[in-house]
Amino acid sequence: MTRHEAMATDLFDDDRRDLVLAPGAMVLGGFAADKAGALLDAVARIVAQAPLRHLVTPGGWRMSVAMTNCGRVGWVSDRRGYRYDAIDPESGQPWPAMPPVFAELAGAAADAAGFAGFAPDCCLINHYAPGARLSLHQDRDEQDRTAPIVSISLGLPATFLWGGARRGDRPRRLRLAHGDAVVWGGPARFAFHGVDPIPDGTHPLTGRARINLTFRKVFRPAAYASRTASNRGRRRWFPPETCLSGHADIADARGAA
Ligand SMILES: O=C(O)CCC(=O)C(=O)O
Ligand SMILES: [Fe+2]
Incomplete structure (x- = not known):
């Protein structure tokens, strides 16, 4: 165990402690604990509309993590690539709306980490x-x-x-417990991160x-997007102002197990 890891373990003995990981990145210990019940109720409603599914990476690997989305767009991956899509490819419907409790909590966590207005x-x-695991990716x-x-x-x-x-x-390894928030942006925005295989266990709220x-904030503010849209707006998965650059290595790096 490195000194950093020992420090992280010690700090997380008290779940409410915060930890700076790097400039622009921090763990807010227990930040969401009070809202966990409401968050999980909302997750259940989203999953009823847009079920969890194991996406396939462009390389053909089935991801061990099951995923779904809410909000204006959702992150999806399949053999053709990965992208943000306004439509859930399984249902052909828009993703469920982002519940207010989600947006409020995410905004508050970002604020607490020094990113106002998220x-x-x-x-x-x-x-x-x-x-299930998620291998190192950006x-x-x-x-x-x-x-x-967030x-x-x-x-x-x-x-x-x-x-x-x-x-x-x-990578540094640290334990994330129920209710912890991690926020990374600014100089840390593109740091590699991942999750080790989850040990077996049972949690009172999630089993x-x-x-x-x-x-995530996928779209730029409209004024900025419209200035650049004309150079980019050809990709068919997005409305014209929303096209994204693709990085074909990421979904595979997310790690099918
Ligand atoms: O599960 C986590 O803690 C990290 C998830 C993640 O990195 C991602 O969805 O991109
Ligand atoms: Fe990630």
Whole structure:
């Protein structure tokens, strides 16, 4: 165990402690604990409309994490690539709306980490059964690269991998417990991160599962988007102002297990 890991373990003995991971990145211990019941109720409503599913990466791997989304767009992956899509490809319908409790909590967490005014337009919901994992990757499919990522952990604990700017940077490992929030933006926005296989266990609120809510701001503010749309607006998955750049390695890097 490195000194950093020992420190992280010590700090998380008290779930309400905060931890700076890097400039622009911090863990807010227990930030969402009070809202967990409302968040999980909302997750159940979303899942009833847009069921959890194991996406396939462009490389053909079935992801071990089951996913769904709410908000204006959702993150999806299949053999053709991965993208943000306004339509759930399974139902042909728009994704469920983002519940106010989600947006408020994500905004408050971002604010607490120093990113005022965060208004997510997408929440990727990750369901980890024991053994599910997410290998090191960057979140870089979003148009708005100025906004942070806000990630909320619910249910079973996880070992979170916090890497550096390069895939090869050795990641730091820290335990994320029910209610913890992680926020990364600014100089840390494109840090590599991932989740070790979830150990088996049972949580009173989620059973044998870890639920992670990852809030993203996919779209740039309209004024900025419209200035650049004419150069980019050819991709068929998005309305003209919303096209995104693709990075075909990421979904595979997310790691099918
Ligand atoms: O489950 C987590 O803690 C991280 C999820 C994540 O990195 C992602 O969905 O991109
Ligand atoms: Fe991520």
